[in-house]
Amino acid sequence: MKDVAAAAEVALKTVSRVVNEEPGVNAATAARVVAAIERLGYRRNESARVLRKGRTASIGLVIEDVADPFYSGISRAVEDVALRNGSLVLSGSTGKEPERERGLVLTFCSRRVDGLIIVPTGSDHEYLLPELDAGIAAVFVDRPGGLDVDTVLSDNSGGARTGVTHLIRHGHRRIAYVGDSASIFTATERLYGYRHALRDAGLPYDESLVATGPAEQAGTALTGMLSFDDPPTAVFTGNSRITVAVLRTGHRLPMVAFDDFELADLLVPGVTVVAQDPVRLGSTAAELLFRRLAGELGTPERIELPTRLIPRGSGELRPS
């Protein structure tokens, strides 16, 4: 900028004014400055600007894994909203490691992002408090982070309840639940929805039909249940990875899956799912964040987005 000023024979400040399109610059002078900028290939140094202004026009996005379609959907939505708001997105995957989440968040903070969108992995987010005090806005997505902060969730229990009820309506009385381990918020909620549906229908809750744990064990768990004297006639799966694991076992059990996935309609039978809307999850969170950044006050919101049952065949099979 100094060079540009020299080249255009004006003061530094005048160049600054031109670059920022501030009023009060003679058209002729401005033209001279623009020419000099062009000639020297000058581009404003955003770091210095940030230092001066305090706002970085960037937000941090912390998710579990960009490579997972659910999170990449969120990712894309956040990106789009950010772009519309003139912000950039710094993103990082935690891979379910709370330590890595913490590292990412703190790094983002020291880079002075204006706000954070976090899919919380650990349960303890105390370390965020000083940052929040320092004025960084934060929104939790998909799971609550244990702090009194804006949060956007899917209606996990309601969705699971709908899905299980769907199976019950089709005549199933013994329905297996295969889901993530109980330490994960969404898994607990979905299991709750499952129980709720059983209760609604007056069916007993049988613990031996419930398997929780990582996706790798889902297949064997279900296979085990099928060897019972009184095996389940249908299964409700708690997330996509588990759904796939169950599908790979080759049992063609009637099934409703939580979370939609590509090609669910091309399998035979098509897989009936309770679909979440990752894009809407992401955009809602981002909109909320930018409203906060724009100065909107008020108590933290907790938004629950509806899920949608998509019948495709597997959930409409009757017990055999």
Next chain:
Amino acid sequence: MKDVAAAAEVALKTVSRVVNEEPGVNAATAARVVAAIERLGYRRNESARVLRKGRTASIGLVIEDVADPFYSGISRAVEDVALRNGSLVLSGSTGKEPERERGLVLTFCSRRVDGLIIVPTGSDHEYLLPELDAGIAAVFVDRPGGLDVDTVLSDNSGGARTGVTHLIRHGHRRIAYVGDSASIFTATERLYGYRHALRDAGLPYDESLVATGPAEQAGTALTGMLSFDDPPTAVFTGNSRITVAVLRTGHRLPMVAFDDFELADLLVPGVTVVAQDPVRLGSTAAELLFRRLAGELGTPERIELPTRLIPRGSGELRPS
């Protein structure tokens, strides 16, 4: 930092030294400073540091769409490599719009990223030249960007050739090619591989069996071909979106698809694919970038990663 210095009753520079773990600070003094840092909840302002040092320890990643599994694979790999190198990733999706790509790249540059990893969307990347001169490193991934810059690609033509040859070996003589429009580098390469395979086998190249264009038209194009007097007995699809479009038509034509996709093995029959390795694509590009950032000189490299044929059934069917 000023406050910390005051609280610890030392000079600004001493705090800086402690924060950066520079040698030459008395242990007792350091302890006092650390205590003050703790007490005040101080965290270094990275923007100021960047301004002073010139390096931002961040790279820009420009891809077509994070929500596409192929690109999110790249994304994740880049992220991991960056993290290992102490860098952050600014990312953005272009959605195939050259204008948006340009905007993203220039924004990243004005934020002084150290380097860029770009999946080029437009063909004209002249606008990058001033940035490259300014010392920003760049690597193109998946497609060349028309500039003499490090580039990491899949072996598109070789992969397609292998895939088509596979069908030929299984007795097919009339093989349809349904791929992306010719303006896209990878599509041209794959079509070239297709022709190459036909030539190798002494089969004629029949233009009426070749459909290029967006995925939305892929289904109808293939359906059209199947009404010929002498219809194709197998199809080679040029990318995942097109593969899915073709699958949705419901024709159970013998088929080899370029690019692997989740659940390809669960369809009936399993879909034989020529798999690319997005993760390796991303990590190779990132490694290359960081080597350049570390000062490695030499002429730009052009790396072509091998593809892998994965037989799953659909490609092993004989003509009916």
Next chain:
DNA sequence: CGGCTCGTCGACAACGTTGTCATCATCTCG
């Protein structure tokens, strides 16, 4: 004991912006 090195520390400038205020010429109006 004088000169030397070494360890520790601080003063100061600089990075590239932008906000504040001052300057100066020109114009307007009574």
Next chain:
DNA sequence: CGAGATGATGACAACGTTGTCGACGAGCCG
């Protein structure tokens, strides 16, 4: 014609770091 308003421009400080260099005392050696 003089006072004040207006428009254009510039000088300077500040944002929070870090690099450079110099100061100061303690310990060492000859």
